[in-house]
Amino acid sequence: xxxxxxxxxxxxxxxxxxxxxxxxxxxxxxxxxxxxxxxxxxxxxxxxxxxxxxxxxxxxxxxxxxxxxxxxxxxxxxxxxxxxxxxxxxxxxxxxxxxxxxxxxxxxxxxxxxxxxxxxxxxxxxxxxxxxxxxxxxxxxxxxxxxxxxxxxxxxxxxxxxxxxxxxxxxxxxxxxxxxxxxxxxxxxxxxxxxxxxxxxxxxxxx
Amino acid sequence: xxxxxxxxxxxxxxxxxxxxxxxxxxxxxxxxxxxxxxxxxxxxxxxxxxxxxxxxxxxxxxxxxxxxxxxxxxxxxxxxxxxxxxxxxxxxxxxxxxxxxxxxxxxxxxxxxxxxxxxxxxxxxxxxxxxxxxxxxxxxxxxxxxxxxxxxxxxxxxxxxxxxxxxxxxxxxxxxxxxxxxxxxxxxxxxxxxxxxxxxxxxxxxxxxxxxxxxxxxxxxxxxxxxxxxxxxxxxxxxxxxxxxxxxxxxxxxxxxxxxxxxxxxxxxxxxxxxxxxxxxxxxxxxxxxxxxxxxxxxxxxxxxxxxxxxxxxxxxxxxxxxxxxxxxxxxxxxxxxxxxxxxxxxxxxxxxxxxxxxxxxxxxxxxxxxxxxxxxxxxxxxxxxxxxxxxxxxxxxxxxxxxxxxxxxxxxxxxxxxxxxxxxxxxxxxxxxxxxxxxxxxxxxxxxxxxxxxxxxxxxxxxxxxx
Numbered sequence: 229x230x231x232x233x234x235x236x237x238x239x240x241x242x243x244x245x246x247x248x249x250x251x252x253x254x255x256x257x258x259x260x261x262x263x264x265x266x267x268x269x270x271x272x273x274x275x276x277x278x279x280x281x282x283x284x285x286x287x288x289x290x291x292x293x294x295x296x297x298x299x300x301x302x303x304x305x306x307x308x309x310x311x312x313x314x315x316x317x318x319x320x321x322x323x324x325x326x327x328x329x330x331x332x333x334x335x336x337x338x339x340x341x342x343x344x345x346x347x348x349x350x351x352x353x354x355x356x357x358x359x360x361x362x363x364x365x366x367x368x369x370x371x372x373x374x375x376x377x378x379x380x381x382x383x384x385x386x387x388x389x390x391x392x393x394x395x396x397x398x399x400x401x402x403x404x405x406x407x408x409x410x411x412x413x414x415x416x417x418x419x420x421x422x423x424x425x426x427x428x429x430x431x432x433x434x435x
Numbered sequence: 436x437x438x439x440x441x442x443x444x445x446x447x448x449x450x451x452x453x454x455x456x457x458x459x460x461x462x463x464x465x466x467x468x469x470x471x472x473x474x475x476x477x478x479x480x481x482x483x484x485x486x487x488x489x490x491x492x493x494x495x496x497x498x499x500x501x502x503x504x505x506x507x508x509x510x511x512x513x514x515x516x517x518x519x520x521x522x523x524x525x526x527x528x529x530x531x532x533x534x535x536x537x538x539x540x541x542x543x544x545x546x547x548x549x550x551x552x553x554x555x556x557x558x559x560x561x562x563x564x565x566x567x568x569x570x571x572x573x574x575x576x577x578x579x580x581x582x583x584x585x586x587x588x589x590x591x592x593x594x595x596x597x598x599x600x601x602x603x604x605x606x607x608x609x610x611x612x613x614x615x616x617x618x619x620x621x622x623x624x625x626x627x628x629x630x631x632x633x634x635x636x637x638x639x640x641x642x643x644x645x646x647x648x649x650x651x652x653x654x655x656x657x658x659x660x661x662x663x664x665x666x667x668x669x670x671x672x673x674x675x676x677x678x679x680x681x682x683x684x685x686x687x688x689x690x691x692x693x694x695x696x697x698x699x700x701x702x703x704x705x706x707x708x709x710x711x712x713x714x715x716x717x718x719x720x721x722x723x724x725x726x727x728x729x730x731x732x733x734x735x736x737x738x739x740x741x742x743x744x745x746x747x748x749x750x751x752x753x754x755x756x757x758x759x760x761x762x763x764x765x766x767x768x769x770x771x772x773x774x775x776x777x778x779x780x781x782x783x784x785x786x787x788x789x790x791x792x793x794x795x796x797x798x799x800x801x802x803x804x805x806x807x808x809x810x811x812x813x814x815x816x817x818x819x820x821x822x823x824x825x826x827x828x829x830x831x832x833x834x835x836x837x838x839x840x841x842x843x844x845x846x847x848x849x850x851x852x853x854x855x856x857x858x859x860x861x862x863x864x865x866x867x868x869x870x871x872x873x874x875x876x877x878x879x880x881x882x883x884x885x886x887x888x889x890x891x892x893x894x895x896x897x898x899x900x901x902x903x
Binding site for chain 2: 235236245246248249252253254255256257259260264265267269287291292293295296297299303304306307310317321323324325328330333334335336357361363366369370371380385392
């Protein structure tokens with residue numbers, strides 16, 4: 229067959245083989261990835277970048293890999309909307325670097341957790357999950373209460389990096405960031421982040 | 436002139452060591468879901484960090500070490516030349532092991548880029564990229580100097596592994612560093628999700644599928660002492676695989692906040708992917724069918740053939756889970772975990788074990804220490820992976836159905852906590868499954884080290900007078 233003899237040339241020429249693999253494997257990415265990866269997603273009306281305390285909390289959420297067990301993505305299905313609230317929209321995640329949608333719900337989705345429980349409930353729950361949810365299998369995060377927020381004094385550098393990437397932080401936001409975290413613990417920061425989640429998309433104006 | 440096999444031996448034993456450590460971490464996190472307080476409140480033992488360590492060690496420590504080692508073994512023998520730049524090959528070995536070791540420690544210390552299966556922070560991303568380029572130089576350098584006219588099929592797959600994983604890794608790791616241990620992704624939100632799953636799915640595709648198919652195409656015919664059944668089928672399957680796999684990533688984002696056309700396209704391509712996947716399986720089974728009687732006595736071949744069966748199962752289940760109306764139930768559940776492990780344990784680990792049982796006696800110049808022990812390992816591994824997959828199917832299908840169940844008034848029928856509490860027996864079974872599988876791997880470690888302890892000086896000469 230002719231295509232087999234054509235292939236004989238490919239498998240006798242390493243350069244041609246490399247080129248072939250590169251071209252054939254790139255097509256899917258070109259069509260699917262490029263138009264979306266280069267797209268600018270506008271932020272939802274009213275959505276602000278994370279405050280210094282919330283950003284610190286978000287980076288703790290990333291450090292502890294909370295997204296291993298908790299999703300932040302409500303699918304447009306009746307049961308999910310009933311259970312968790314309005315379904316997720318792309319414009320709500322404009323300031324999420326990286327995105328934290330997760331792939332597994334060992335624990336519940338957290339996208340609309342903001343404002344659902346009091347700060348005190350979160351504190352009790354994070355320190356000893358089974359004190360408020362008896363059958364919970366979540367680990368205790370009591371250790372976060374002993375750690376000062378922004379232990380390595382990088383919050384301003386982090387906000388400047390995000391500003392470079394287009395997050396609308398003002399010079400004032402960045403200047404006041406260290407002061408905003410002074411005297412707060414990692415637990416305070418994580419709770420502030422959780423309370424910030426999903427409020428804009430749910431139609432609740434942040435306080 | 437003889438083959439450079441010492442670096443292959445080094446990669447082999449490094450791979451086995453990471454397998455034990457990575458699987459032990461997996462067993463520990465499985466136990467944490469049954470006994471949630473055994474992390475003792477310690478950061479390094481907490482579920483999130485330890486699970487990240489588990490996936491990093493098994494994927495990049497166990498899996499990639501096995502792939503680089505076997506690629507170096509295979510490319511020399513199918514090219515009839517000594518490895519190109521053996522010193523560079525040794526540099527790759529040490530650089531890779533240092534990256535996994537320090538990277539593992541960094542995850543326990545809380546460095547995390549936040550992207551699944553790419554959690555290592557930017558200094559490690561750079562180290563991985565450099566080691567990968569060096570891997571390409573050694574591999575393609577050897578091919579360029581080959582004394583056999585045609586490039587063997589295994590090397591197409593190893594070549595695709597090198598090229599495509601480099602592309603995926605570099606694009607998905609585009610990030611702006613803040614400190615040594617912290618960076619922010621260049622992509623945000625929904626576009627970031629698309630990039631991540633293009634990476635995540637194709638790391639599965641070109642590393643866990645393609646790379647290990649390279650292993651299959653060499654070690655299966657070798658161990659079965661049969662030629663590949665159909666050469667034409669392998670050509671068609673290879674190019675169809677390279678073209679189609681890359682489209683399938685967004686099936687991880689069904690019903691998510693990404694455009695519907697991307698989801699639909701990914702679903703269609705995932706279904707088409709079944710054809711090249713099974714073409715390869717058929718090719719493998721037909722190859723081994725001529726040596727069926729060897730299956731009764733040869734532990735290495737038993738592992739490889741069972742791996743082929745799990746390959747068939749996982750590459751059938753994958754497209755089914757990519758159908759949107761199936762995915763609506765399976766997504767976010769333990770079913771995904773079961774699917775991953777039928778591939779990772781049943782296919783990747785088993786074919787690697789079989790290959791190592793073939794390889795280590797040849798590298799050591801001594802017979803396998805105990806065939807009986809290898810047979811025991813086979814049954815432990817089979818029992819472990821079956822129990823794992825069945826328990827996660829039970830757990831995942833329950834979650835999928837119960838979470839979406841509505842009562843007559845249109846309200847959710849079961850609270851999240853009720854469904855979570857119902858998972859406990861499945862989690863306990865999965866823990867047992869993991870222990871069985873790990874026990875088998877420990878037996879293999881003992882068997883292979885004992886084999887190697889009785890080694891004689893062995894060098895394999897490069898065949899003279901091969902076709903130019």
